[in-house]
Amino acid sequence: MVKIISVLSVFLKYLNKQLYKFILFLDSRIISSTNDTKSSGTYYEPFRKFSVDGEPILQKIEQLNYNDLLNEYYLKHNKLLKPVSRRKPAQLNYKGNCPLCGAPHGYIYENNVKSQQLLCKVCNHTFTLNKDFLEKIILRCPHCSKKLERIKDRSGYIIYKCKHKKCSFYLNKLNKLTSDELKQYKKHPWKFKLHYIYRAYDINFDLLDRDSMADLNMKVDLANIRHSKHTLGLILTYYVNYGLSSRKTAAIMHDIHQVKISHQPIMNYANSVSAMVLPLLENYPYDLSSDLCGDETYIRVKGKKHYIFFFSDKIKKIITSYQVFSKRDTFLRLFLCIKPLRKKYAKLPEKLKVIVDGNPIYNAAWAYFKSIKINFDLFQVVGLTNNTKTDKDYRPFKQVQNA
Template sequence: MSKIISVIIKFLNRINKFIWKIIIFLSKFVKVDEIKHLDDKTEDVRYRLFNVDNPAIIEPFAKIEHKDYKQLIKDNNIKPVKRRNGKTINVDVKCPCCGAPKDYLYDNTGKQNQFECKVCSYIFSTHFKGENVVLKCPHCRCQLMLFHHREDFDSYKCQNNKCPFYLKNKNSLNAHDLKLYQEHPEKIKLRYIYRKFNIDLPTLQKDYREFIKSPIDLSKAYSSQYIIGLCLTYNVNYGLSYRQTSSILRDVHEIYISYKTVENYCKAASSIVHPLLEFFPYDLSDTIAADETYIKILGKTSYIFFWFDSIKKIVTSYRVYEKRDSLSSIKAAYSTLIKYDTLPESLKVISDGNPIYNVAVQYWSQNGLPFQLYQVIGLTNLDDISKEYRSEKQIIERFNRTLKYYYRPKGGFSSLDNANSYMVLFATYNNFLRANKALDWKTPVGLDELNNISNMPNKWIELLNLGYKYSDIYC
């Protein structure tokens, strides 16, 4: 039996070799470019991603010429709508133009949010009650419909099936994506979408100033200022945990304070130096790199949004957020943009492909702080932007690794406030105390007050004194 199987295998191998010889011979006479593919459209991954479209057209709400529906019904012999699908309109609604009841209204979308009056042919939406403006699609000028209400913004979609934007995107789908869209239309974005933000700018500005607070008054501490400077030096400059800092103070300096006292000193110091970190008159360049990295708070993932001057090596945004969402990106952008006296026209922000940065661009462009965003996609330079700005992206990636080096011994944080307190101290250390090789071993920001101070604890004490001065001026 084994001999028969071996003979069959040899026979099949000979046939296989013969077939391949025929294929190689025929391929010499066939040009691959002349082959007509059934589907010559490449798989377009853009439609699987979240994209930010151009702003909508905002027009004042046109005044309605009110009519009498009873007179129109009588004159034109109009009968109520016959609903063939058996569905009824459950919401309490009537035509705002003629006052016709819901028996004379068509449910245009099937979701009872847009109606067309059979009596006067007026089309209206229940989502625009009391609105003074109308949002329209910039491609077809049709009125946009509210389809998602988020915590920070409302999403409006163009429902026009003849919209050029929608038709162009749909026609560019290949067979695979078209089938996916027919089965799961929510997975592929084809229609125009506009996001109307509900973020209160004064509240955002207040949050920017007051997100760091400490109930501890450092001026009433039992320890001397030098001991507080030692705590900050070991905890921030050398990345030691609170327990390790307490241990090294005891073993090396014979200073007996608990790790909880070290923690309280560091949290109080962060609230003092925060005004210095935020309101110092930085001389920033026009090239900012932005990225987010994660840390652990009580075992759960939170996110640090770093915005970083890639030329001057100055950290401009450093806050920790529980979510990696649009609001976090908008707040991180604000803490950087506000540090410019006059926003340069050539301001460039380089980030990865995360779409929340596009939302931040759109929001701040609408609020008078525009900037250009360049997104470096992936790990290889597949486009000109990635090729030109890859180095800036790598700079902030290396800075993220620097943070992880200092953060790793801490093993996470016990609360969001503790995480933000540490990030304030870390950003202060980077901007004012940490020598950078790219700057010829100088600090990103030079302070005359620190030039004559030789040791690090006393430098921290001087930064605390400057923090008090900036607090009196700006807070």
């Protein structure tokens, strides 16, 4: 019986390999057939290149006093500054004072109805009721000193943009466009990145640490289970090492080892063992090299697509980070960069190398870490063929990881 199973297992592995080759073959056919449709109007469009534009100017808003300002106005103009005369008072939704100088509500009017921008007549400052103003920080473009506009709130970061048409950054980029590109730009401006962009990260390290330990509670106390340690070892071998389902593991335990167990205790055992093992893996003093490699793939958890991220030490062959997420966003990727960096090294190596795929979001992560003085060199292996020296030099490491 054992022999039949081992023969079957070898045969299944062989089948699996052949199937994988077949999928690769199909993949290449699908790609070439999509390339063939070039004449019918579809064409390959390259990704917009990701770039990091340097730090903005941070300006702390000084708290002004509206009484002083009103006095100044009186001395200068020899008359009192009158509150805003409203034709339709109900139109102004904002009921508070000026957040910058404290001027009463009567001095505030709507400067831009669409963007809900308000203007204070006393201090002449505009403001919108968002987080920036509450934090009393103004972000300014380092090229033209104009106020940056908050354009998008993404998970984990906020994007600011300098929309000023006379900004030297924008004008420089505009001048560098070829006439063809310029035509394209006029037609599809979103395909080009000409304006200064700044990403402000909003990362809560405490939250990350808490999340990383997950909600692993032991479902059963392993000291009190009715099976022997040997049986537990067998169950885990089938369920974890061989990746069999809990029901199949239960069937094998019964058919081959004559141990009667249903699928639920198997899942409970695995859960308890993972809760026990996790802190050991997390806190083990690994002797890591200075070369890390990251990759992601997807798996199905209860029929739903989930993303699994790995970071590994390519020289010591140790997986330094492994997490499954239901969503795929920057925050998670950043998190996976942070985790091995912060937890696994007692002291960060001076020349830390991180090898990842071509996803531009890793550049954002790199820029973020640079801003908090965690420096590493980022190497990106792009696509499936070696087009650059980085691809050629570092692809083998990524392949080691995939294996």
